[in-house]
Amino acid sequence: EAGYEVGAKVATRKASGAVLNALAAVMPELWGGSADLGGSNNTDIKGAASFSPEEFATTQHPNCSIYGRQLHFGVREFAMGAITNGILLGSDTRVFNGTFFQFADYERAACRLAALMEVPNLYVWTHDSVALGEDGPTHQPIEHLASFRAIPQFEVVRPADQWETAEAYRAFFEKENTYPTAMILTRQGVPTLAETAEKAKDGVKKGAYVLVDTEGTPDVIIMASGSEVQWAVAAAKTLADEGIKARVVSMVSMEWFEEQDAEYKESVLPASVKARVSVEAGLAMPWYKYLGAYGKPVSIEQFGLQGDGAQNMIDLGITAEHVVEAAKASIDEAK
Numbered sequence: 001e002a003g004y005e006v007g008a009k010v011a012t013r014k015a016s017g018a019v020l021n022a023l024a025a026v027m028p029e030l031w032g033g034s035a036d037l038g039g040s041n042n043t044d045i046k047g048a049a050s051f052s053p054e055e056f057a058t059t060q061h062p063n064c065s066i067y068g069r070q071l072h073f074g075v076r077e078f079a080m081g082a083i084t085n086g087i088l089l090g091s092d093t094r095v096f097n098g099t100f101f102q103f104a105d106y107e108r109a110a111c112r113l114a115a116l117m118e119v120p121n122l123y124v125w126t127h128d129s130v131a132l133g134e135d136g137p138t139h140q141p142i143e144h145l146a147s148f149r150a151i152p153q154f155e156v157v158r159p160a161d162q163w164e165t166a167e168a169y170r171a172f173f174e175k176e177n178t179y180p181t182a183m184i185l186t187r188q189g190v191p192t193l194a195e196t197a198e199k200a201k202d203g204v205k206k207g208a209y210v211l212v213d214t215e216g217t218p219d220v221i222i223m224a225s226g227s228e229v230q231w232a233v234a235a236a237k238t239l240a241d242e243g244i245k246a247r248v249v250s251m252v253s254m255e256w257f258e259e260q261d262a263e264y265k266e267s268v269l270p271a272s273v274k275a276r277v278s279v280e281a282g283l284a285m286p287w288y289k290y291l292g293a294y295g296k297p298v299s300i301e302q303f304g305l306q307g308d309g310a311q312n313m314i315d316l317g318i319t320a321e322h323v324v325e326a327a328k329a330s331i332d333e334a335k
Helices: 012-026 077-090 101-117 144-149 162-174 194-206 226-241 254-258 262-268 285-291 309-315 320-334
Strands: 009-011 030-034 070-072 094-100 122-126 155-157 181-184 189-191 208-212 220-224 246-251 276-279 296-298
Touching: 009 012, 012 030, 012 122, 012 162, 030 070, 030 077, 030 122, 077 094, 077 101, 094 101, 101 122, 101 144, 101 181, 144 155, 144 285, 155 162, 155 254, 162 181, 162 194, 189 226, 194 208, 194 246, 194 254, 208 226, 208 254, 208 262, 220 226, 220 320, 226 246, 226 276, 226 320, 276 285, 276 320, 285 296, 296 320
Parallel strands: 030 094, 094 122, 122 181, 155 181, 220 246, 220 276, 276 296
Antiparallel strands: 009 189, 208 246
């Protein structure tokens, strides 16, 4: 069990790297790598040899072995996806691969085949939003969450903080199905939430769970994923100060949530509560099935911006203040 400090700001990509290394220490069958972004994706297994004959050692990768656990794919995302599919089809090992979420487009055909073949590939996709900042809109995912959620039998997982990241990996390796799964992770630090420390272990594996609740029936339900969960929690506190009861639901994985029975889904998103808000730094498209007729999305419906990542979020409306406004608007319409 990890011990995380509540309030500590840690990027979920870094939390992911720590979890992968902890898993590698007890799972000798686990290996993987990145498309030339290991340091940024945090996919390096510390101390592991590179998978390569010893005679091909370089100054950059001096420790090589045909039994190495570190794969260096180069800037070849599709090849990386195809190679790791093949490893899973042809061996009893478990493998992961990583790149920036924006570059997952180059890997998409292999991802689709993994879903079609029911191969449990594990994708570590980092730098998941406009918050990555200065690289600009060419590197900032907007439509990607929606488009990968659209692939049948492909599971998209976007944890909010360190606790949810650790539990997401636990859920992936303990799940009985064989679907490919993408961990969608931040570049920027995100606060470690007090609420996830208590609830993530039971909640994450169910895809969505009540993170913050109220007494009695809530006036509005605020749903969020990943780095935006913090703004949902902050908005709920502001609304509570104004006498408005807001429930916060952390939507870690829509696919995992849809696997739950009707009773559980109703307990998280009761049909009687019509006022709803979704918060995610990408297209709102996947959220409308949960928003209903009166729900309001807080989303990004344009390409990103070049500039400071935190300022990008503000300029594009991904703020607690905007969530509060959306909640009030939804409540008014649902009356």
